[in-house]
Amino acid sequence: MAFIDFLIHNKWIILFYLVILAIVIINRKKFEFQAKFIALYKTKIGIPFMQKFADKYGEVIRIFGYMAMGIGFVGMLVITAFMIQGIYTLLFQPSAPAVLSPFIPGVQIPGSPLKPPFWESIIALFIVVVVHEGSHGVVSKLYKIPIKNTGIVFFGPLIGAFVEPDEKKLEKQSDIVKHSIFAAGPFSNVLLAVVVALLLLLIINPLQSSMTTPSGFTFSQVQEGYPAASSGLQPNIVYDSINGKPIKTIEQMYNELQCIMPNQSITISNANASYSFVTAANPQNPERGYLGIMNIQEKQTLKSDTAFNRTAYAILHWLQKLFEWIIIISLGIGLANLLPIGPVDGGRMLHTALTTAMGKERGHKAWARISIIGVIVIVILLFVPIIKAII
Incomplete structure (x- = not known):
């Protein structure tokens, strides 16, 4: 299949x-x-x-x-x-x-x-x-x-x-x-x-940051066999809370997760859905917890939602992806x-x-x-x- x-x-x-x-x-x-x-x-x-x-x-x-x-x-x-x-x-x-x-x-x-x-x-x-x-x-x-x-x-x-x-x-x-x-x-x-x-x-x-404000995090993939996938956590959706704590930036997310241990309860949520699961052991460091989410990105929201800003940001975002892949x-x-x-x-x-x-x-x-x-x-x-x- x-x-x-x-x-x-x-x-x-x-x-x-x-x-x-x-x-x-x-x-x-x-x-x-x-x-x-x-x-x-x-x-x-x-x-x-x-x-x-x-x-x-x-x-x-x-x-x-x-x-x-x-x-x-x-x-x-x-x-x-x-x-x-x-x-x-x-x-x-x-x-x-x-x-x-x-x-x-x-x-x-x-x-x-x-x-x-x-x-x-x-x-x-x-x-x-x-x-x-x-x-x-x-x-x-x-x-x-x-x-x-x-x-x-x-x-x-x-x-x-x-x-x-x-x-x-x-x-x-x-x-x-x-x-x-x-x-x-x-x-x-x-x-x-x-x-x-x-x-x-x-x-x-810097140009992107000047136009936006962080509003949460997302990811493009969950690993099969790990807690995130087993809980039904959906990729490509913006989440803004971990264990009830507001999370707007990637830095805040990593700070919240860096001390997570195996077999620890985690809840990831947004205004529409909430997913709870118990962490697994990190395959590369068994002493640390592991969720099984990949390609994590910070979600940005435009400060001023005008047609010009949307177009300019879309161009910058496309260039960002192009440069990253280069x-x-x-x-x-x-x-x-x-x-x-x-x-x-x-x-x-x-x-x-x-x-x-x-x-x-x-x-x-x-x-x-x-x-x-x-x-x-x-x-x-x-x-x-x-x-x-x-x-």
């Missing part, structure tokens, strides 16, 4: 992706196919801009590449530790939310706490991918490595972008140049996330590309480092073993939570 409910809930989004897939199939002669499900539409768009940018800001880009190297290897260690922690969590805290999930704009993957809104997340994904691939291209151009093609890539119905440098000339470069190029994409994603976060914190959020996707793609596996950026950095340190043959064998282990771990972390959620 869970799978059928998933299909029904996402029917229009699934239809959109099926239409995209049909367009690719109908125009298949214009695409180059790899591994049967990856379709590349090759162009020269952006190559002149990359060259001009590299020529104009060469020294800045060179420093950017050096910084990217250091951050890239640190990020590789971080994402590796995250994967190890994910396996531990999956084995010893099976009720905890998934630590890794596929990302499809508009679709909430079973077992994942994330529910990406379609347009905001697909626009954010496009921006993030263009920045990522463009950074590879600009650093390649700095070191006089030709860009053969740019273009759009479809992984089945999912859209992305690519930059194709001349691999033969890239292979002849020094390790520093290779690492600079490989790490440029992930590092640009980290910088993009930081810049967008600053815009959100310094401009969007941050999430940018960090996600940046770190995912630093995984020490296969052909992704982190894997290529590791391969270069190992073959230099251990020799070409021994280094390649070590890289292959690490890649195989990494792929197995990722497959487990991706699909076990999905299977558990479906069955």
Whole structure:
């Protein structure tokens, strides 16, 4: 039933992706196919801009590449530790939310706490991918490595972008140049996330706050098997009271709940409904209470409910969601590309480092073993939570 409910809930989004897939199939002669499900539409768009940018800001880009190297290897260690922690969590805290999930704009993957809104997340994904691939291209151009093609890539119905440098000339470069190029994409994603976060914190959020007053809290999901779901507590509804105490802000909510212990009675209510239940033990800290509500947000009410204010706030709210998803996707793609596996950026950095340190043959064998282990771990972390959620 869970799978059928998933299909029904996402029917229009699934239809959109099926239409995209049909367009690719109908125009298949214009695409180059790899591994049967990856379709590349090759162009020269952006190559002149990359060259001009590299020529104009060469020294800045060179420093950017050096910084990217250091951050890239640190990020590789971080994402590796995250994967190890994910396996531990999956084995010893099976009720905890998934630590890794596929990302499809508009679709909430079973077992994942994330529910990406379609347009905001697909626009954010496009921006993030263009920045990522463009950074590879600009650093390649700095070191006089030709860009053969740019273009759009479809992984089945999912859209992305690519930059194709001349691999033969890239292979002849020094390790520093290779690492600079490989790490440029992930590092640009980290910088993009930081810049967008600053815009959100310094401009969007203050503008929103100046127009509104907090009126309660809401959440988009309850976890099955936990007290909130068992009590019938409804998501996407505004609540303004916990245990009879008025709650208007997220800060007030967290202050009220931070000392909650397991097996403690909780009542969450608003003017129209009240839900009471007993807390469970937190799956990540058994000494603390747990409700099982996810994606908590503060609800805001306009101070002056005029047509202009409603329109302005709607635009700001949309930008807020877009910026939030740019941050999430940018960090996600940046770190995912630093995984020490296969052909992704982190894997290529590791391969270069190992073959230099251990020799070409021994280094390649070590890289292959690490890649195989990494792929197995990722497959487990991706699909076990999905299977558990479906069955």
